[in-house]
Amino acid sequence: MLVRFNFYWICFAFSISVLFILAVTRYADNTNHRSYPERPGNFNKIMTIEGEEQWNIPHVGLPNIEDILEETRVKIALELSNYNFTNSAAKNLQELLLESGGQPLRSLIISTWRSGSTFLGDILNAMPGNFYHFEPFMNVKAFQIRGPPEAEKAIISVKALFKCNFDSFLHRYLEQYLRNKVTPWYQFKHNDRLWKHVKYNRDLFFDPMFFSSFCKLFPFQSMKLVRFRLRVVRDVLDDHELNVKVVLLVRDPRAVMQSRQGKGVEFCKNTSPDCSQPELLCADMISDYIAAIKLQRQYPNRLMVLRMEDLSLDPKSTTLRLFKFLGLSMTPEVEQFLDSHTTLQAGGAYETFRVSRDVPFKWKNILHYDYVEEIQIACKQAMELWGYRSAHNATHMASKEFYPLETLNHSTILGSK
Ligand SMILES: *[C@@H]1O[C@H](CO)[C@@H](O)[C@H](O)[C@H]1NC(C)=O
Ligand SMILES: *[C@@H]1O[C@H](CO)[C@@H](O)[C@H](O)[C@H]1NC(C)=O
Ligand SMILES: *[C@@H]1O[C@H](CO)[C@@H](O)[C@H](O)[C@H]1NC(C)=O
DSSP: OHHHHHHHHHHHHHHHHHHHHHHHHHHHHOTTOOSOSOSHHHHHHHHHHTTOGGGGSOOOOOOOHHHHHHHHHHHHHHHTTTOOGGGGTOSSGGGGOGGGTOOOEEEEEEOOTTSSHHHHHHHHHTSTTEEEEEOTTGGGOSOOBOSTTHHHHHHHHHHHHHTTOOHHHHHHHHHHHHHHOOOOSHHHHTOHHHHHHHTTOHHHHTOHHHHHHHHTTOSEEEEEESSBOGGGGHHHHTOTTTOOEEEEEEOOHHHHHHHHTSTTOGGGSSSOHHHHOHHHHHHHHHHHHHHHHHHHHHSTTSEEEEEHHHHHHSHHHHHHHHHHHHTOOOOHHHHHHHHHHTTOOOOOTTOOTTOSTTGGGTHHHHSOHHHHHHHHHHTHHHHHHHTBOOOOSHHHHHSTTOOOBOOOOHHHHHSOO
């Protein structure tokens, strides 16, 4: 109760601050202003500019939480009524539910910006009964967490979320929002099963008890992190109760750098060395490679490595291989997702309707050879380790003979397939 009580206070304080900021903003922008900007119209306009349209939703009080939970419980059971649990080593749905004292199947995707993790995350989220922890460290913007002191806090947070504990996450979230004015909604939108309930209800949005009870209804829990290097994951793997399976997703650094120059990734350019410098990207790729070999030895069958190119070129069989590793069975929903997202081409920087056979090599037609050469020099070792071939010159790069991929021998990286 105390926690909830505190939250109402924070919400109250927050609303006051927002109103204050609005008042100041309007004062600065509009010298003709006469009245305090409390009309929904004003609110709406300013909020839309900042992409914060939800603040315009009034407090409507808490809905009947028990009803939402029961409805979701029934829906998940229905959606999974024909599900084949054999791969998961659980006999039935109950054994995978935290609310029934079971343990869900947890998967953690480790990647970096613009490596296809949104697509991979959406494949997992196409599973009925999946709860998606999307980028919980989005608020740290374009930094990589490579070790202490950030890593310790981050690990505590990852573990708590995987256990459906949202207390400190929502607290920090709100604090950071007040400090940095980071768009707080984006990461929740990807968890559509939760988002549809909290989207229009501010009270529910900051209710960690609702988040927790809701989360505990889901047999599959997935998380994706693009700011968290693989060596830091050891402490998450150490937690035997969680029994997390980790997927390391890598991509050709030339494709990554090309994609980071696109629209919608402004945070990546110049201001963040971790994001804008191929040297740092490739140092991380080497460190991830070394960590992959170590972790595989220490935790057999808890880590899988995947190249974005292999996923794009052969989404179905790569997904099957991935699901087998994660202990998941293929469902019609996932098949349908793959069908609809690997054939069409549309959308902006973060749309996933664009993963088709020519995407992996698009950079060849866009990047100047000079820049490609710069990346290849900075990334020589990383590219060799992960099976990416260098182009020798501009003519070679543009020619049909140049195929950037080597077949990656998973046995050499991970000891077993
Ligand atoms: C369930 O999956 C297992 C392992 O893939 C398979 O051997 C079995 O035949 C499946 N059962 C049904 C009913 O489809
Ligand atoms: C470009 O590289 C190709 C393949 O290595 C080589 O055959 C060719 O001579 C090179 N062209 C130039 C202009 O250096
Ligand atoms: C992969 O590597 C292993 C170990 O080095 C080797 O035995 C195997 O033949 C390789 N497979 C292929 C397809 O190259």
